[in-house]
Amino acid sequence: MNLPGHLTVRDGHLYIGQHDCVALANEYGTPLYVTDEERLRSNFTRYDEALKKHYSDVQLLYAAKANGNLAILRIFSSMGAGADVFSSGELHMALLAGIPPEKILFNGSSKTKEDLALAVEKNVRVSLDSFDELRQLNEVAGEAKKVVEVSFRINPAIDVPTHPKIATGLATSKFGIPAGQIKDAYRAALECDNVEPVGMHCHIGSQILDVEPFTKTAEIMVKVAGEIKELGVKLDFIDIGGGLGIPYRHETEAAPSPDQYADAIMPVFLKGIQKLGIKPQLWVEPGRNLVGDTTVLLTRVNSVKTAHKKFVNVDAGFNLLIRPAMYDSYHEVIVANKADAEAECVYTVTGPICETGDILASDRNLPKVEDGDVIAVLDAGAYGYSMASQYNCRPRCPEVMVFGDRSGVMRRGESVIDILNTMKKLPWHESNK
Numbered sequence: 001m002n003l004p005g006h007l008t009v010r011d012g013h014l015y016i017g018q019h020d021c022v023a024l025a026n027e028y029g030t031p032l033y034v035t036d037e038e039r040l041r042s043n044f045t046r047y048d049e050a051l052k053k054h055y056s057d058v059q060l061l062y063a064a065k066a067n068g069n070l071a072i073l074r075i076f077s078s079m080g081a082g083a084d085v086f087s088s089g090e091l092h093m094a095l096l097a098g099i100p101p102e103k104i105l106f107n108g109s110s111k112t113k114e115d116l117a118l119a120v121e122k123n124v125r126v127s128l129d130s131f132d133e134l135r136q137l138n139e140v141a142g143e144a145k146k147v148v149e150v151s152f153r154i155n156p157a158i159d160v161p162t163h164p165k166i167a168t169g170l171a172t173s174k175f176g177i178p179a180g181q182i183k184d185a186y187r188a189a190l191e192c193d194n195v196e197p198v199g200m201h202c203h204i205g206s207q208i209l210d211v212e213p214f215t216k217t218a219e220i221m222v223k224v225a226g227e228i229k230e231l232g233v234k235l236d237f238i239d240i241g242g243g244l245g246i247p248y249r250h251e252t253e254a255a256p257s258p259d260q261y262a263d264a265i266m267p268v269f270l271k272g273i274q275k276l277g278i279k280p281q282l283w284v285e286p287g288r289n290l291v292g293d294t295t296v297l298l299t300r301v302n303s304v305k306t307a308h309k310k311f312v313n314v315d316a317g318f319n320l321l322i323r324p325a326m327y328d329s330y331h332e333v334i335v336a337n338k339a340d341a342e343a344e345c346v347y348t349v350t351g352p353i354c355e356t357g358d359i360l361a362s363d364r365n366l367p368k369v370e371d372g373d374v375i376a377v378l379d380a381g382a383y384g385y386s387m388a389s390q391y392n393c394r395p396r397c398p399e400v401m402v403f404g405d406r407s408g409v410m411r412r413g414e415s416v417i418d419i420l421n422t423m424k425k426l427p428w429h430e431s432n433k
């Protein structure tokens with residue numbers, strides 16, 4: 001199997017960085033998320049440099065929802081990243097990680113007044129998604145006697161080749177202001193006393209493996225920039241979102257590199273802004289591309305059963321990695337303690353959750369699997385832990401970071417007590433035992 005540089009096979013075991021995955025599973029227990037810090041850093045640098053080769057005024061905003069662990073946010077923060085946050089919680093985390101407010105964009109199609117008030121209090125920019133939100137933000141900012149800088153999320157109405165559940169820029173999507181209303185939105189913002197439109201934002205979807213939709217998006221964004229400029233808006237930034245995919249199928253899938261992505265968008269962007277005589281910052285919001293391949297989910301085999309198929313029953317399911325169940329997504333799996341053994345059988349790897357759809361990997365050629373083996377699910381760094389749940393009253397597992405010869409817990413595992421602690425006995429049940 002083609003492995004990325006930070007994953008190797010040594011003496012029959014799968015390694016992440018300098019660490020034996022089997023030893024990590026034994027030390028920290030399973031299930032376990034393990035992330036390689038060096039890979040995080042090199043992914044960030046690769047993306048940043050690809051764009052800055054073309055234009056120096058580029059700002060990366062890490063999409064915090066891909067993996068919101070504070071340790072990861074701190075690493076990206078120290079490397080100069082901003083953050084795309086989609087909730088008040090993510091905003092708190094980004095600020096805690098030391099990301100300066102001016103590099104944070106508060107996104108979302110359904111914010112509460114409390115969300116807006118927090119954005120105003122923390123002096124971050126807001127990407128607006130409706131006329132109602134514009135009015136509400138103007139009121140909230142007025143009460144605080146502040147002027148908030150905003151962008152609108154523009155719906156570029158383009159078809160993107162990805163799973164329908166993660167295509168966000170379709171004309172029918174819930175996100176963004178439709179083309180016909182964009183000018184009205186900026187006009188309305190210009191009339192507000194406590195809101196100042198300074199940017200444009202869009203995000204067309206996720207796990208996109210073709211650069212063409214990004215080129216089209218850049219074209220649309222600079223075209224709309226021209227219309228907005230005519231209204232008298234001074235554009236400080238144009239944010240073209242994230243969405244660049246990664247190759248989850250290591251043998252057959254190819255993904256454009258950040259360099260190819262940059263080559264596809266930058267000429268269009270630069271030509272467009274030159275024509276308009278403007279010099280906005282270019283903002284991009286990668287999530288998956290920075291963290292996706294940095295992480296493995298280690299899970300131990302509880303039992304192997306021959307039934308309709310050969311099932312490998314492991315201790316992690318869609319409670320910890322919902323992507324296969326939710327998006328039919330594919331993750332490579334490796335038997336970490338038999339990493340160079342010949343494939344012998346076709347197995348389906350299933351989790352412990354009480355749902356038929358709790359399948360991590362279907363019909364894979366693997367070496368002979370036995371109880372006690374450790375299976376590594378690759379490319380689990382994006383939308384893995386961050387989408388995990390406590391379904392079936394299963395505490396979420398720990399997250400470990402490795403860096404050189406060191407390893408450490410960056411989030412402890414939960415216990416049933418953690419789950420119990422949020423529950424309350426109802427007053428009318430007090431007399432019950």
Ligand SMILES: *Cc1c(COP(=O)(O)O)cnc(C)c1O
Nearest residue numbers: 063203206242243285286287288
């Ligand atoms: C999810 C999201 C991103 C990141 O998407 P990736 O596919 O992980 O790069 C960027 N911007 C916005 C607004 C998002 O919702």
